[in-house]
Amino acid sequence: xxxxxxEIILSEVESDSNKRNEVVQALIDRTLYVKYLEDNxxxxxxxxxxxxxxxxxxxxxxxxxxxxxxxxSLFEIIHKIFNNGLFHPDTIDEKYLTAKVCxxxxxxxxxxxxxxxxxxxxxxxxxxxxxxISYIYEIFLTEAQKDNxxxxxxxxxxxxxxxxxxxxxxxxxxxxxxxxNCNIVKKKNLKIKI
Numbered sequence: 352x353x354x355x356x357x358e359i360i361l362s363e364v365e366s367d368s369n370k371r372n373e374v375v376q377a378l379i380d381r382t383l384y385v386k387y388l389e390d391n392x393x394x395x396x397x398x399x400x401x402x403x404x405x406x407x408x409x410x411x412x413x414x415x416x417x418x419x420x421x422x423x424s425l426f427e428i429i430h431k432i433f434n435n436g437l438f439h440p441d442t443i444d445e446k447y448l449t450a451k452v453c454x455x456x457x458x459x460x461x462x463x464x465x466x467x468x469x470x471x472x473x474x475x476x477x478x479x480x481x482x483x484i485s486y487i488y489e490i491f492l493t494e495a496q497k498d499n500x501x502x503x504x505x506x507x508x509x510x511x512x513x514x515x516x517x518x519x520x521x522x523x524x525x526x527x528x529x530x531x532n533c534n535i536v537k538k539k540n541l542k543i544k545i
Contacts, residue, residue, distance in 0.1 A: 353379060353459035360451045374447045381426055381438065382456055385410045388429070402428055414457035417450040 357375045365371040388394045389409060396406035403413070403421065413421045423443065430438040 353382075353455065356455040356459070357452065360449070360455060361447060364446050364449075374443065377438070377443055378447075378452065378456065381429075381443075382410075382459075384438075385425070385429065394429070411457060411460050414453045414460070417453050419445060419448045419450065419453060422453060423448055 354375060357378055358371065361371045361374055365374065385394070396409075399408040400406045402424070410425065413425060423445065426438060427442065
């Protein structure tokens with residue numbers, strides 16, 4: 352529903368399907384990320400009061416108010432605070448972030464009576480494993496991203512690789528590195544304030 356709705360609306364302003372898919376993916380990424388941050392109380396009423404002047408504001412109310420400048424500001428603030436690579440491109444052009452787009456996203460956050468689909472907010476991202484969120488992300492990967500080798504690596508596989516690369520005596524190695532660096536500091540009479 353969300354992906355299809357965004358594609359239809361954005362086809363009115365963007366004829367390039369690759370660019371349109373990029374914007375759709377960026378909007379979905381941001382929606383999932385903001386929801387994750389809200390559900391894990393990383394951004395909360397204090398965050399919204401500080402940046403938007405009211406504790407009663409959240410992502411859904413910003414979308415419903417159809418104030419695209421506030422939505423854009425929210426994305427920019429989150430990008431600056433967390434400085435992660437998820438928000439690429441860093442900003443979404445205002446020609447794509449329209450009232451119709453906000454309405455489609457807000458609607459996806461509500462239950463869909465037509466097909467009995469649960470709303471996105473029925474899911475609690477603080478109890479959903481990150482693997483599930485990553486799986487959702489992988490579903491939305493475009494063919495171009497898949498062709499470039501962009502895939503989600505399951506946590507167990509990543510841990511297996513790390514365990515294979517980093518030897519069992521990693522604590523001893525870490526302590527040797529710390530000790531060696533401390534001796535260098537000591538020899539040079541450098542003082543470190545903590």
